[in-house]
Amino acid sequence: MVRQANRDAPPTRQTSRETPRQTPREALDDAAVEEVGEVVMAASRLFVAISARSLAAIDTTLTLPQLRTLVVLDGEGPVKLAALATALDVNPSTAMRTVDKLEAQALVDRQVNPDNRREVLLRLTPEGAGLVERVMDHRRREIRAIVSRLPADQRTGLVRSLRALAGAADEALTGPEPGPAERTARSI
Template identity: 60%
Template sequence: MAQQDEGRREAPVQGGPDEALDREAEEVTLAVMAASRLVVALSARALAAVDVPLTLPQLRSLVALRTCGPIKLAAMAATLGVSSSTALRMVERLETLGLTDRRVNPDNRREVVLRLTPAGEELVDRVLGHRRAEIRALVARLPAPERAGLVPALTALTAAAGDLDPGLDPAGEAGRLAGVVDDPLNPAP
């Protein structure tokens, strides 16, 4: 019977360190979720401030293209965590709006490479600039010690995410998986 108990973890003693850690982890989780909802709300407000009818997923696609540069459709789908057909439908909608451009990869004519148009770049700049200004205004309302505490905490949270979001590290996994060069439509000699 002693062997059966090996590997089992006893329930934490009420008021013990495990319970305190669980409570703290739950408080942090709820605070991060609230902050996440705030950022999504600010993104939606920034999107509403522009005169182009976009959804948040479409904005995310534009930001992915901005972050990754020219990218293959399959790599964009992987970056967004959607199927290639879903990514293609989104790109077609964005292309209709004049925000993205699709071209055949000169190195492999079976591949399509996506990139932002100048209008797409300008729209991303406007939306992200609006969101940044709103976040900056909120941050400015915080007392200096609380502001200073946010930097290491948010940096640590982003680092802990690691490879959960390839968009957090544009030079990382998404680019490696995509096999994308700096600009496949205009490769360097």
């Protein structure tokens, strides 16, 4: 015998352990967000591969984290170690080890802050700046070659979508006005 629910009974309260049922619209929205997430992850893998190929193309032993450090220094100018670590979102000791390796390759140097002689500023050497320029030029060429394969209407849609994604990321990560580290992160 099948028991029928009492239609006149008061609704039961949902406990915190129960999962609320999604409407069909919410389920579609979740599926769309999941699909976008997967596509963005695939694009992210593509851009990391392009960065790695760009490093290999200029015949350097530089790692991607070291390149990221150089790009931040290129965008920020001379900075203190703490500011660099914040921009890279790493511990100062990690930033220091990276800087030590880059300094050994003559890509970064340290200088006394002219405004406060107790502080040391980190900056790119001309060799470091040239390396960043060569890697970025290679990345731009490779991205341009990929994007040029898309029809014009898809390129327009891609620009709109990527701008919207970048704007949403800025709001989610930094609030309405990004600081210098967040502006630099966009160039990496």
